[in-house]
Every structure is written in C-alpha cells, then in structure tokens.
Amino acid sequence: MELLFATYNSHKLNEIRNALGSMYTIQGLGDLNEKEIPETGNTLEENSLIKAEYIFKKYQKACFSDDTGLEVSALNNEPGVFSDRYAGSGNSEDNIDLLLANLTDQKDRKARFKTIITYFDEKGKQFIFEGVAHGKIILEKKGIQGFGYDPIFQPNGFERTFAQMSLHQKNKISHRGIALKKLIAHLISK
Numbered sequence: 001m002e003l004l005f006a007t008y009n010s011h012k013l014n015e016i017r018n019a020l021g022s023m024y025t026i027q028g029l030g031d032l033n034e035k036e037i038p039e040t041g042n043t044l045e046e047n048s049l050i051k052a053e054y055i056f057k058k059y060q061k062a063c064f065s066d067d068t069g070l071e072v073s074a075l076n077n078e079p080g081v082f083s084d085r086y087a088g089s090g091n092s093e094d095n096i097d098l099l100l101a102n103l104t105d106q107k108d109r110k111a112r113f114k115t116i117i118t119y120f121d122e123k124g125k126q127f128i129f130e131g132v133a134h135g136k137i138i139l140e141k142k143g144i145q146g147f148g149y150d151p152i153f154q155p156n157g158f159e160r161t162f163a164q165m166s167l168h169q170k171n172k173i174s175h176r177g178i179a180l181k182k183l184i185a186h187l188i189s190k
C-alpha cells in the first residue's frame, strides 16, 4: 500500500519506514518534490492537520502527517508546539543547549514527547492517533543515534536516552512508535 507522509524530516521517515515494514511504500515531501509546509497552528493537533490536509487536497491519496513536541514540566510544558524553533535557529544543538540552560539547578526534570498523527484515508476521512512517551531530561547529552532532543531524553524505566537506542528499540517505546501502532491497527482493520 502506498502512503504519502507530509514530512521533510528524514529521521521521521526512517523511523516510520522501519516500523511499517515492507507492506507499505512511504513517500515523503522530498520524494514528491514538495516544499516544507508552513506550520502556522498553535497546537500539535492544528499543525498535524495543516500538513496532512495540504497533501490530501493536492494528491487525493491516503496520507498522514506527524507533529511532535517535547513538553517539559518545569517549563510549563514548553517548548511543546515550538520545539523546532525553541532557540530560534531551528538547529537541534542550539535547542538542546537552551533547554539545558533553562533547566540549570532545576530538580524537576520530568518531560514527555507527544506525537499527533493525522491520517486521511483515500476518501478524505480523517483520523487522529496520539502517542506519548514519559521520561526526564538528563543533565548532559548522551548518545549519537536518533535526532532532535533524543540525546537528553531518558524514557521512564530505562537508563539510556533515546539517542543511545537503536531505531528498533526507540520505535518500541517512543511517542511516534505508539502513535504509529494505532495507525497500523487502523489500517489493518480496514
């Protein structure tokens, strides 16, 4: 089955291709020669809808999007929907440095990743799948796998960050992996 994925993020594409396996052919925005879709919403749900709706209207094919944010308890759930632009540059190293600086001397390190997947079926019916991974922000970066905030996020029940896990291990417990399992269950039930 072919699915269009409204993302420009090659790491997300990798994770999702790995989780979905060979039954699905996934085409990202790069494969479609599309430009990045501006995320003008105020919530993950709004941005997820904007991206999926844009692609569905243009291609009239089954498609989905993923909008993800990191919510840190001691920072009133920031950066949240602004996770990408937290430090202004859109650069993950800068985002991590700013987050660690804002948590200096902070004892409460609780955080969670949240993913909202919006799926449009080939008839344009819309479905939303959410995945949350609970954990904490550690004091300094660890690991080189993954992307974004992975080097400073340690999921509950593990002594390793997402950046110290393989793609397969991260997918089993991550926000995106959980939301994807719900999407897959939906696709299989059809």
Ligand code: ITT
Residues within 6 Å of the ligand: 006, 007, 008, 009, 012, 066, 067, 068, 069, 070, 083, 084, 085, 092, 095, 146, 147, 148, 149, 150, 162, 174, 176
């Ligand atoms: P899209 O093209 O899909 O919109 P994006 O990189 O803009 O890709 P998001 O807005 O969903 O994706 O992500 C917001 C930020 O959160 C961005 O800086 C990512 O690096 C980071 N992020 C998203 N998923 C992550 C994950 O699984 N682990 C670590 N950081 C993640």
